[in-house]
Amino acid sequence: MTASLPFLAGRTSSWIFFAGCAAVTIGVLLHVQMFADAKAINYHLAGMPMGWDMILGMALIVAGVGIAGVGLLPVSRRKRHESHQTEVFVETSEDTKLTPAHWMLMAVMVVALVIDTMKPATLGFVVPGMRTEYLVPQSTVALLPFCALTGTAIGSIVWGILADIYGRRASILLSAILFVGTAICGAMPSLAWNLVMCFMMGASAGGMLPVAYALLAETIPAKQRGWVLVLIGGLGTAGGYLAASGLSNILQPDFGWRIMWLLGLPTGMLLIVLNPFIPESPKFLVFEGRIDEARQTMKRFGSIVHIRPLAAFESADLPRKRTSILKNPDFIKTTAALTITGLSWGLLNFGLLLWLPSDLAARGYDIAGASQLLALSTIIALPAIVLAALAYSWWSTKYTLVTSVVVMIPGLFGILLLDNPLPGLENPLIFMTLLIIGANSVIATLLPYAAENYPLYVRGRATGWVAAMTKAGGIGAQLFGLFGVIPAASVAAAALSIPTVLSSVLVAVWGGETRGRILHDVELFEAEKHEPVDLA
Numbered sequence: 001m002t003a004s005l006p007f008l009a010g011r012t013s014s015w016i017f018f019a020g021c022a023a024v025t026i027g028v029l030l031h032v033q034m035f036a037d038a039k040a041i042n043y044h045l046a047g048m049p050m051g052w053d054m055i056l057g058m059a060l061i062v063a064g065v066g067i068a069g070v071g072l073l074p075v076s077r078r079k080r081h082e083s084h085q086t087e088v089f090v091e092t093s094e095d096t097k098l099t100p101a102h103w104m105l106m107a108v109m110v111v112a113l114v115i116d117t118m119k120p121a122t123l124g125f126v127v128p129g130m131r132t133e134y135l136v137p138q139s140t141v142a143l144l145p146f147c148a149l150t151g152t153a154i155g156s157i158v159w160g161i162l163a164d165i166y167g168r169r170a171s172i173l174l175s176a177i178l179f180v181g182t183a184i185c186g187a188m189p190s191l192a193w194n195l196v197m198c199f200m201m202g203a204s205a206g207g208m209l210p211v212a213y214a215l216l217a218e219t220i221p222a223k224q225r226g227w228v229l230v231l232i233g234g235l236g237t238a239g240g241y242l243a244a245s246g247l248s249n250i251l252q253p254d255f256g257w258r259i260m261w262l263l264g265l266p267t268g269m270l271l272i273v274l275n276p277f278i279p280e281s282p283k284f285l286v287f288e289g290r291i292d293e294a295r296q297t298m299k300r301f302g303s304i305v306h307i308r309p310l311a312a313f314e315s316a317d318l319p320r321k322r323t324s325i326l327k328n329p330d331f332i333k334t335t336a337a338l339t340i341t342g343l344s345w346g347l348l349n350f351g352l353l354l355w356l357p358s359d360l361a362a363r364g365y366d367i368a369g370a371s372q373l374l375a376l377s378t379i380i381a382l383p384a385i386v387l388a389a390l391a392y393s394w395w396s397t398k399y400t401l402v403t404s405v406v407v408m409i410p411g412l413f414g415i416l417l418l419d420n421p422l423p424g425l426e427n428p429l430i431f432m433t434l435l436i437i438g439a440n441s442v443i444a445t446l447l448p449y450a451a452e453n454y455p456l457y458v459r460g461r462a463t464g465w466v467a468a469m470t471k472a473g474g475i476g477a478q479l480f481g482l483f484g485v486i487p488a489a490s491v492a493a494a495a496l497s498i499p500t501v502l503s504s505v506l507v508a509v510w511g512g513e514t515r516g517r518i519l520h521d522v523e524l525f526e527a528e529k530h531e532p533v534d535l536a
Contacts, residue, residue, distance in 0.1 A: 013071050017173075020068025021272060023060045024181050028265050030057030031187035035258060043256040046133045048189040061181040068177050072170040098224055101279075101300040105219060106228060108277045109212050110235050112172065115179070115267045116208040117240020118247075119201050120148055122260045125248040129257025134191045146478040147195045149350065151202025153471035159207025160214075160464020164457060168215040169280045171207060171460070172271070178204030179268030186261030201264070206471065209233075209447060210463035217451040217459065218281040219301065226515055227393030229448030234385030237443065330512070334453050337506035338446065338466045341405065344499040345442050346473020348408065348435065351480070352492045356415070356432060359489035363418065380436050388441040397452065398511040401445045405504040408438030412500060415493035443470065452514035 030053045038045055123145050131141045163171040182204060185197035213229060220228045244260070251259045282301075285294035391400040414431030447467055454462035480486055487495070 015071070017068050017071030020064045020066070020071060021177060021180075023064030023067060024177055025064075025265070025269070027057040027060030027064060028180060028183050030054060030060070031184040032262060032265070035187045035262065043258055044133055045187060045189045045258070046135075050189060054187070057184065061184065065177055065181055069174060072166065072173060098221070099301055102220065102224075104277050105216075105279065106232055108274050109216060109232050110239065111274065112208060112271055112278075113212060113233065113236020114239040114243055115271060116175075116205050116212075117237050118244045118263070118267065119179070119205040120152065121241045121244035122248075122263075123148055123198075125244060125252065126257040126260050129252070130191070130194065133257075136191060140191070142478065142481045143195055144198055145350075146475065146482060147199040148202040149471045149474045149478060151199035152206035153202075153468040153475060155203035155206030156210055156464040156468035156471065157461070158203070158464075160210045160461035160467075162207070163211045163214055163460030163464070167280050168211050168218075168460070169275065169278055171211045172215075172278060173275055175204045175208045175211070176268045176271035176275070179264045179271065181264075181268075183262050183264030183268070185264075186258035197261075201261075206467065207464075210451075210467045211460060212236075213447045213451040213463050214459045215278070215281050217448070218456065219279065224393075225452070226397060226448070227389045229451065230389035230392045230444050231385065233448060234382075234389065234440075234444040237440075238382055238385065330510070331454070333506075333510035334512065335462070335465070337503065337510045338450050338453075339469050340499050341401070341442070341446060341503040341507060342466050342469030343473040343476075344405075344496065344503050345439060345446065346470045346475075347477050347496055348473075348500070349439050349443070349470075350474030351477025352415070352489065352496060353432075353435060353439070354477075355486055355492060356489050358486075380433065380440065384437045384440045385444045388444045392445055392448070393515070395515075397445070397449055397514045398507060401442065401449050401511070402504050402508045404438055404441035404445055405500060405507070406438075407441065408435055408500055409497065409504070411435035411438060412493045412497045416490050416497065418490050446470070449511070449514065453512055 034045070034048075034051070034054060035043060038048075127141050127144060130144070131137075134141075159171050159175065162174065178200060182197050182201040185194055185201060188194045188197060213233065216229055216232065217225060247263065248260060279297050279300070280293070282294040282297045285291075285297065388400060388404060391403070411431040411434030414434070447463055450466040451459060451463045
């Protein structure tokens with residue numbers, strides 16, 4: 001049985017996939033009914049027993065995710081290569097102008113990343129209500145962001161691997177299905193179940209970002225790729241936080257905190273509905289031997305795919321060359337530099353910036369001003385993202401990332417000198433602003449830069465690894481809170497200054513310049529030179 005719908009071509013069965021989606025949706029609706037029945041008690045479900053309908057719903061969700069996953073499995077490699085016994089690669093014009101198909105893909109990816117970012121962003125809006133309903137201390141509720149970040153880190157790695165094996169589009173669909181399934185977090189009667197579902201939510205959200213960047217890097221022409229990747233990522237991140245805060249303001253007064261989790265049902269279904277507008281990466285299709293599909297896809301994007309079968313000696317030598325590229329010192333160094341950058345950003349974003357308001361209040365500073373600045377960080381992010389996108393596209397990809405990291409360094413040193421401020425620099429909000437601008441620029445450029453630095457066959461997992469490191473830094477910061485050991489802001493800034501400075505140096509020295517680079521040079525033979533390869 002083969003998929004009968006065009007956007008699921010090459011998959012086991014579209015009908016099996018949709019049967020799994022239906023099972024997951026029914027399972028969630030069984031939980032929504034329990035939530036709706038609790039209107040008379042202000043939607044408070046804490047301590048209520050789980051009825052047969054909820055247990056059946058959870059079973060349907062687990063089974064549905066598995067069934068949908070089976071439907072998305074690719075047909076056997078042997079069948080895919082029956083008519084393509086010779087290894088091939090793509091030669092295509094990277095100077096193509098953006099077509100309507102590109103703009104549609106970009107719009108859908110912005111929506112996908114907004115929905116993806118909403119999941120972790122929602123945490124800040126549900127914690128107060130959860131703490132009140134479950135009657136637990138703040139230290140216990142702190143387990144929620146810890147579970148979410150842990151799930152996000154693991155999901156980034158797992159989904160990156162799946163994207164390289166099963167394709168970009170299938171991985172995005174799996175994330176969307178889990179978005180739908182984890183909506184039942186809004187009907188869980190116990191905090192323990194909320195923690196479990198929050199972990200699963202994090203795993204699904206963590207998988208979306210690296211896959212989206214890998215797909216965009218392989219679809220957008222080289223000349224436009226830089227600003228497109230940074231701007232879409234930035235708009236998705238800022239839009240996700242704005243959507244979470246706006247929906248919280250509209251819905252929570254009437255429906256309570258649980259409604260924020262239940263939004264996973266309509267948003268996940270929206271991603272599934274939009275999936276026909278998300279193409280499979282044409283370069284991934286060629287890598288998998290699906291040549292005709294690659295030609296059709298690239299035709300929609302205004303390009304022509306030229307296929308040249310590799311000579312016998314090239315075909316035999318290709319696996320060794322691919323392995324040697326991954327063992328190449330340049331790739332190892334790039335990975336090390338981006339790993340340290342991701343960890344530093346995570347410690348700053350999920351640690352120092354969250355601890356600062358309380359620390360400043362203890363020192364007698366205006367806590368309202370510090371908290372308000374953090375709340376307005378998404379607005380501050382927008383001009384920073386636009387500037388980063390322009391610099392990334394028109395100046396330098398590597399040095400835009402380096403500059404973003406460097407902007408954070410004076411902010412860290414300013415926080416470090418809180419006890420002995422320099423004349424004229426007594427206001428710590430100056431340094432908080434630098435930290436926020438730098439942090440927003442780093443996260444806007446880090447993953448696009450990672451996606452452009454790795455070969456096709458490991459791009460998903462490599463970008464996923466870097467994304468996971470940004471969350472791993474946050475996990476480390478959350479552990480301090482769980483154990484009740486929150487370092488002073490000056491101490492945290494001093495400790496964080498070391499990896500931050502180190503990351504800026506390592507990216508400058510070990511990072512490759514990817515602005516306008518045709519991705520052939522990281523997909524085939526001469527990646528260590530960071531120069532385009534003449535494939536004519």
